Amino acid sequence: TAFTPxxxxxxxxxxxxxxxxxxxxxxxxxxxxxxEGGPDFVLPADRIATFDNDGTLWVEQPMYTQIVFAFDxxxxxxxxxxxxxxxxxxxxxxxNDYKAVFAEGEKSGVKLLMIGHAxxxxxxxxxxxxxxLATAKHPRFDRPYTQLVYQPMVEMLxxxxxxxxxxxxxxxxxxxxxxxxxxxxxxxxxxxxxxSCIEVKFExxxxxxxxxxxxxxxxxxxxxxxxxGIQRFIGQRPILAFGNSDGDFEMLQWTTAxxxxxxxxxxHHTDAVREYAYDRDSMVGQLKRGLDAAKQEGWVLxxxxxxxxxxxxxxxx
Amino acid sequence: TAFTPxxxxxxxxxxxxxxxxxxxxxxxxxxxxxxEGGPDFVLPADRIATFDNDGTLWVEQPMYTQIVFAFDxxxxxxxxxxxxxxxxxxxxxxxNDYKAVFAEGEKSGVKLLMIGHAxxxxxxxxxxxxxxLATAKHPRFDRPYTQLVYQPMVEMLxxxxxxxxxxxxxxxxxxxxxxxxxxxxxxxxxxxxxxSCIEVKFExxxxxxxxxxxxxxxxxxxxxxxxxGIQRFIGQRPILAFGNSDGDFEMLQWTTAxxxxxxxxxxHHTDAVREYAYDRDSMVGQLKRGLDAAKQEGWVLxxxxxxxxxxxxxxxx
Ligand SMILES: [Ca+2]
Ligand SMILES: [Ca+2]
Numbered sequence: 001t002a003f004t005p006x007x008x009x010x011x012x013x014x015x016x017x018x019x020x021x022x023x024x025x026x027x028x029x030x031x032x033x034x035x036e037g038g039p040d041f042v043l044p045a046d047r048i049a050t051f052d053n054d055g056t057l058w059v060e061q062p063m064y065t066q067i068v069f070a071f072d073x074x075x076x077x078x079x080x081x082x083x084x085x086x087x088x089x090x091x092x093x094x095x096n097d098y099k100a101v102f103a104e105g106e107k108s109g110v111k112l113l114m115i116g117h118a119x120x121x122x123x124x125x126x127x128x129x130x131x132x133l134a135t136a137k138h139p140r141f142d143r144p145y146t147q148l149v150y151q152p153m154v155e156m157l158x159x160x161x162x163x164x165x166x167x168x169x170x171x172x173x174x175x176x177x178x179x180x181x182x183x184x185x186x187x188x189x190x191x192x193x194x195x196s197c198i199e200v201k202f203e204x205x206x207x208x209x210x211x212x213x214x215x216x217x218x219x220x221x222x223x224x225x226x227x228x229g230i231q232r233f234i235g236q237r238p239i240l241a242f243g244n245s246d247g248d249f250e251m252l253q254w255t256t257a258x259x260x261x262x263x264x265x266x267x268h269h270t271d272a273v274r275e276y277a278y279d280r281d282s283m284v285g286q287l288k289r290g291l292d293a294a295k296q297e298g299w300v301l302x303x304x305x306x307x308x309x310x311x312x313x314x315x316x317x
Numbered sequence: 318t319a320f321t322p323x324x325x326x327x328x329x330x331x332x333x334x335x336x337x338x339x340x341x342x343x344x345x346x347x348x349x350x351x352x353e354g355g356p357d358f359v360l361p362a363d364r365i366a367t368f369d370n371d372g373t374l375w376v377e378q379p380m381y382t383q384i385v386f387a388f389d390x391x392x393x394x395x396x397x398x399x400x401x402x403x404x405x406x407x408x409x410x411x412x413n414d415y416k417a418v419f420a421e422g423e424k425s426g427v428k429l430l431m432i433g434h435a436x437x438x439x440x441x442x443x444x445x446x447x448x449x450l451a452t453a454k455h456p457r458f459d460r461p462y463t464q465l466v467y468q469p470m471v472e473m474l475x476x477x478x479x480x481x482x483x484x485x486x487x488x489x490x491x492x493x494x495x496x497x498x499x500x501x502x503x504x505x506x507x508x509x510x511x512x513s514c515i516e517v518k519f520e521x522x523x524x525x526x527x528x529x530x531x532x533x534x535x536x537x538x539x540x541x542x543x544x545x546g547i548q549r550f551i552g553q554r555p556i557l558a559f560g561n562s563d564g565d566f567e568m569l570q571w572t573t574a575x576x577x578x579x580x581x582x583x584x585h586h587t588d589a590v591r592e593y594a595y596d597r598d599s600m601v602g603q604l605k606r607g608l609d610a611a612k613q614e615g616w617v618l619x620x621x622x623x624x625x626x627x628x629x630x631x632x633x634x
Contacts, residue, residue: 105413166508191551193552228528232492235492236507
């Protein structure tokens with residue numbers, strides 16, 4: 001018989017997933033919402049799927065990538081600010097003391113983020129992000145951060161799009177920190193990225209129309225902010241949402257409380273050997289409420305250790 | 318020879334446009350940015366086109382459709398508010414005195430908009446919009462407002478998408494007033510609509526995850542707000558922008574000031590017989606700065622009277 005692509009590649013749309021309840025839940029959900037004439041059919045225009053980014057699509061340990069970036073920005077600006085050596089939260093940032101910075105709370109973190117992220121145009125900021133991502137490496141995996149995306153999730157995103165889903169990122173991370181690379185890493189275009197924003201102002205500078213990033217938060221897309229961001233940017237309730245921490249709790253609630261077929265999923269980081277194992281007590285990506293509520297809410301816990309055959313594309317088969 | 322679709326339908330992608338400089342500018346622009354290997358080639362991912370809505374894609378005279386809607390909402394709520402009969406801006410709204418309401422300025426308009434638009438869920442608001450659009454009729458054309466979309470613009474949107482452009486609405490109108498009908502009217506999905514927003518809050522009501530619309534403006538997507546909205550929602554500078562009033566001035570500036578091929582266009586309402594004729598002195602859709610700057614900025618003035626063969630799809634050929 002003739003050689004066909006399906007014989008050479010296999011028919012499995014999720015080859016990096018082990019057979020098991022999580023994979024089955026995804027396959028079953030997509031099968032039923034695309035089954036025209038079936039009781040759970042969903043029109044393509046309503047096949048909206050939202051994904052958290054840090055810890056759901058790429059590695060977030062030992063520290064959120066954008067925080068590592070922000071600390072590097074502070075270090076780069078430090079020579080002009082000798083006072084930072086003795087002023088918190090800058091002093092802590094300069095020595096990578098994440099715990100101290102986090103202990104000072106959200107306000108302190110926002111203050112740090114404003115330093116390296118504002119007072120420039122979006123284009124200038126994007127260039128800084130692109131340059132940083134080209135050279136920065138993860139301390140454990142010794143690879144660029146954009147290589148640390150989860151292969152099973154990339155496959156799932158592709159599988160959903162092949163079934164006429166529209167895939168979105170809905171992340172607490174900065175929207176402009178993600179947009180430069182999400183198309184290449186995940187196949188998600190810039191306008192389908194929802195995230196935290198700072199204020200931007202339009203002005204004429206030397207007669208040139210210019211956008212300027214201001215040192216003030218506009219919107220925090222985390223926790224109860226996620227359903228709000230979904231409403232504002234996407235304009236309709238997703239039928240599928242995938243997260244990994246309690247910052248995704250309200251997005252999962254909002255998604256799965258809708259009428260008709262719904263699927264909520266949580267990446268559970270259970271693999272200290274291949275990635276990291278953490279949940280209730282983690283400073284980064286804490287998962288406590290979600291773990292307690294998953295069963296009752298019908299959310300699928302995806303165990304990295306058990307459900308993922310392969311985590312990164314660079315792993316040997 | 319065999320019967321082919323192009324022989325039956327004609328090859329013209331813009332049949333409702335008269336031949337002339339405006340139509341030619343659109344055809345030339347699309348030809349050059351899609352000419353792979355040519356000096357002006359633009360990757361599909363960067364083919365972003367933004368369109369104003371009121372007066373650019375549909376009729377805005379004698380009054381913006383959403384204001385007519387808002388006044389109807391006020392009238393519906395008036396029995397519970399006898400004090401409105403003697404309190405501005407409500408008293409003026411109750412007798413459709415647009416001039417008086419506008420004279421009181423933006424703050425007054427926002428106040429009116431909050432009345433009929435907040436204190437309910439997005440779903441409830443959407444139902445009100447859908448119900449209203451199903452019955453309300455334009456005072457002159459005696460047709461539902463959604464039939465008063467400009468056929469040449471619908472063709473242009475389709476032509477752009479056929480050439481791998483991604484088309485967006487960027488309107489001063491309320492984002493949630495547009496989203497229920499833009500897919501059907503323009504082929505523009507909900508998440509590709511950028512507009513003015515009110516605050517939305519997530520809360521549990523009787524244990525149910527709920528979004529609630531609050532009576533406070535979140536973002537005004539007009540004038541200098543348009544480039545800001547573009548940056549926030551779309552995340553990249555368009556290569557083509559189409560507007561009709563001075564509220565589009567900064568969007569046109571921002572779009573056409575970018576590097577590489579750019580196209581800015583303005584619908585000039587010059588046809589009092591088939592639609593309306595207005596520009597500098599109009600209360601609605603005022604076009605003054607844009608008219609003065611178009612030539613120097615290289616923006617194409619599209620004369621409704623001269624450039625559009627047909628304005629509405631219901632016109633006889
Ligand atoms: Ca996360
Ligand atoms: Ca307009």
